[in-house]
Amino acid sequence: MVEVIVRDLLKKFGSVVAVDRVSFNVKHGEFLTLLGPSGCGKTTTLRCIAGLEIPDDGEIRIGEKIVSAPRKGIFVPPEKRNIGMVFQNYAVWPHMTVFDNIAYPLKIRRLPKDEIRRRVKRVLELVHLEGLENRYPHQLSGGQQQRVALARALVMEPEVLLLDEPLSNLDAKLREEMRFEIKEIQRRVGITVIYVTHDQAEAMAMSDKIAVMNKGRILQIGTPTEIYRKPANAFVAEFIGLANFLEYKSLRFENNRVSVELKNGVLLLCSPPVKSSDKYVVVVRPSDIEISKEPLPGSIPGTIVKATFLGGSVDYRVDIGGQVIRVESKGGELMSPGSRVYLVIRYCVLAPL
């Protein structure tokens, strides 16, 4: 069952096109992340779904209901869309206690008092905030305020939960903790989530599907693995994790393989591109390259230019005859610049330019 449908969404601010005819579907219970650099239109897309911006064109459907369709003159105000939303700066009301903040959506809907108390208690347990009902926001830590915002969005049991960079104001350790917690809550409640972030690691860890956006358009939608392993273009490849782009002399398409001849004459077997194009790049992740001191079958010889010790791994820059590529090596002994090495590329993929 499809929960949210966005069709040809267009949003302009003056002459600037913030969202340029974006379309996607989110299935019931699915976790979709809109991922992209700042200014790519991801937050505007989310705010259009929330009803906080009026789209210029296109259609947005939540469940069975069309909530926005400028051509048909339809616009449902945010308070009638029955969605939960968590804002980047939490937007916890400073003049209300934790209880009043969370109970607010229920009070608006005129639920009986004991029902409100019961549901607030339940959602407080869900976000691990038991016992803090009577605190004011300024008495809470950033992470706790975040949980209040989450509880407030969940308390009315909406079909859809929207999260706008909810973790970006937290410190690194707490951010990682909250990632799993949000994912866990989503799984337990079974709610449909649309999540906005610029942090690719966050998107990878939480999402069922990721939509990579740039300049108001969606470049690729897919599972984290698809996006990482078969990027739709060079931008996606570079934005999602580290990537080397290798130049090639010639390509030969086979069944479900492409044999690539690199500039230095080395032959590689790569995965085919998701779309055909007249120009490609060869994408190789630094972690997909094995580095050794001895030549191995099909290995590429090179010289280490720079080695940076990162604790769990070593980041090498290796010159392979005119091009310097990045290699991430787990374990093994630390090799110094100038060493002669041999590289084996375990996985490579062609991406349209």
Added chain:
Amino acid sequence: MILRYTFSEYALWILTLVVLAVTVAYPIAMLFYSSIVEDHTITFAAFQRMIKDPFLPKVTLNTLQLAVVVTFLSIAIGVPLAWLVVRTDLPAKNLIKVLATLPFIFPPYLLAMGWISLADPSIGIINRVYRILGGHGFIVNIYSFWGLVTVMASRFYVYVFLTTASALEQMDPSLEEAARMCGAPLSRVAREITIPLITPSIVAGALLAFVATVSNFGIPALIGLPAHYAVLTTVIYSDINMYDLEGAAAYSMLLLAISLPLLVVERFIARGRRYTTVTGRATRPTLMKLGSSRYPILALVIAFLMPATLFPLSTLVMMAFLKECYLNPFVISNYSFKNLYDVLFVNPDTQTAIQDSLILATSSATAIAMFGALVAYIVLRTRMAGRTLINVLASAPFALPGSVLALAMIFAFIKTPLFNTLALVFVAYFSRYLSYGVRTCVGSLLQIDPTLEEAARTSGAPWIRTFSDIVIPLIKAGIVSSWILVFMPTLSELTVSVILAPPTRPTIGKAVYNLMESGQFGWAYALGFLVLLVVIAGQIAINIVSRRLGVKTV
């Protein structure tokens, strides 16, 4: 951000435009219309009068001469004082700050009364001491050009002091430190870095002092008229009193021609200033060591500030309690509560004045606090049409001198039943002080992140509930302070009231003025003392409100 608008939103939007049209746009339009059109034909009557009036060059020259002298004095006092308070290790800085800004919280005519009680040729304390010591006649006379200059400078220099002090406080100290690292000695740093950087602020403060001087009515009315020193505002007043509205319009146009361009320049400078020297960093500039001259300089500053602020206020209080104003002020038994008692419980004129002013101040403060919050919300948080117009209209009357605004109200409402009633005084107060309410609410609304409202919308609250549940509680401090900020000046307002209030129903300000004119000093000062008390109480209330209700931003 509010999106599509509901019926109630449109209703409020229309209400806002109608209120501003009636209280602001229409009167101002009528002022200009009446200066140009007479009996439905374009005659430029006011401007013809301007050219022909033989008295006009003299009055204009008087006004400009006064403003120039007051402005130069303001710079001469305000800049060094600001520098001493912000950039040196002068002791007792907080006391000096309070003393220096004290004149600013009182209505100008109250300060004029203070100075009269100090330096009037017959009742002034200084001259009485002189006579007690064996002198004859008087040694100081407040009713003179320099008397006028002294009173005005002692109030309006505060503009220069405040703008200069805030520029010095907000200036990035690293700009000066960088110059010192380049090898510049302190004197060169001051000359080549500090002074050029704060010059725009000094100019802005000086322009405000200049405009305040030409626009002020209370001081030239109480001190200039007896000295036969007429300025534009007092001529407008006497022209209206003689029903010469055409003449009043001519002088009003001239007054606007002087003040409005200067205010535009001031705005321009103030806007530019925001982007240059102000940085968000909370670094403190290094304080200059005054060394062994610390205490002599402190003594000098206090010796200057005491007579400028505390002396006139204390003699004002003395006059309020002196049984008869000619009695010896140095004999305890000459003091009593009689004047105060008369004013509050015996004299029917002052009793109605107090009652009327309380009603007017309460109603205009309440109306402005509510309407100001609405205007601030529409301007900042909606994308409704006409937002800029609403903003401009709400702040326009503030740029008009009180006497000009009063004249505009006469032109607008002379043919309506409102004319010659306290209701018209209310309209004029509303128009004149509306910008206080708008600015205060804009200030508190700016501190509130719009997502707090969006969170309420996505929680299911329609905009009107968002406004009442989220916006109003969060800007409560702003609304309460704007109420007090309007209540205080309207309670004691002079200029608009003296022109618009019906003769039988004077406000406190008009009653004080009438009593001063007819020489009933005892009652005048008793009423002035009450104003003084209210102003001080209001100032304390404002401080408490801003401290207690200050919005905690998350």
